[in-house]
Amino acid sequence: MASPQEQASVSDVVRFQSQQMTQLLAAINGLVTLQTAATLAPPTPPPVPTPSPMAPPFRAFSPDVERWPEYIVQLEAHFVAYNIPGTEWLAFFIANAGVVLYRVLVKLFPTTRPETKTYDEVIDILNSYFRDSVNVVHARYKFFCLRRGPTQSNKSWLAHLQGLSSDCDFNFSFGRSYADIMIRDTIAQNVADHRIREQILRFKNTSLQEVVNLLDTQDTLDMATSTFDVTPGVYC
Incomplete structure (x- = not known):
């Protein structure tokens, strides 16, 4: 027959195991509750992309102050700088090119509207036009x-x-x-x-x-000479 001390020790072990089992069951119930809530919750909608700001307008082409190659290079740099999609290049170009350039386009496409062409077709024909018009x-x-x-x-x-x-x-x-x-x-x-x-x-x-290199050397010498000429003398 077990002594009172041994009976007390066995009771402590049983009590400790019961507490451990209770904590384990509580943790399992918590996980089940979280999984159930996640299953029933509506899906999180995807993030809505922030629309890019509208690109500012570009200047109209002015043949009196600039050449066509200069204009088109700067215009396409404007496209890149403001992330304008390629599908919108033609519309943006026609809307900003100005009346002088649009009249040229109408003459170059006598049977169709320039807006019905692709951007590359319009630029190619303008490149040819301005190249041929140079004396x-x-x-x-x-x-x-x-x-x-x-x-x-x-x-x-x-x-x-x-x-x-x-x-x-x-x-x-x-x-x-x-x-x-x-x-x-x-x-x-x-x-x-x-x-x-x-x-x-x-x-x-x-x-x-x-x-x-010779010109650069001469420019440097000219600058040094002019500086020397205008420097006031130092008198003791």
Whole structure:
């Protein structure tokens, strides 16, 4: 027969096991309740995307102040900057191009409305139209006659020459850009500083970059000289 101490110890074990079983059952009931609630709850709707802000308008094309290639490059950069979908490019272009350019489109599509075409079709025909409307002889005359202005830097003169060359149809290729060859030769012919001309002519088949380096060096020297001339003297 068990002693009173042994009976008390057995009672403690039974009581502890009963408490553990009660806690386990309570935890299981809690999980079942959560699963049931999740099953009965309506599904969470997907997040609604925030609409992108409306793209601002783009300026109308003005042939008196800009060239067509410049305009179309900036317009397409506007499309990218404001995430305008490709399906909306044509409508956006027609709405913003202005009446002058729209009249050109109407003439180029005499039997259909420009809005019925694709964006690529409209831009391709405009590219051809403006390319064919350039007077190449006149453009080359302006190119070859351009001299550096009395207050113009060599870098500014070079940029002006590069801009004029885009209308001169210098599209031949001899292992290097034909436009670069023409710019190099025009600089050699029209540069005001005879020392630069002599250096260009002394080199055999020099590149445009080598000529640009000479111009940059001369600009630096001119700037240093002008600074020296205007700096007041220091007297002791």
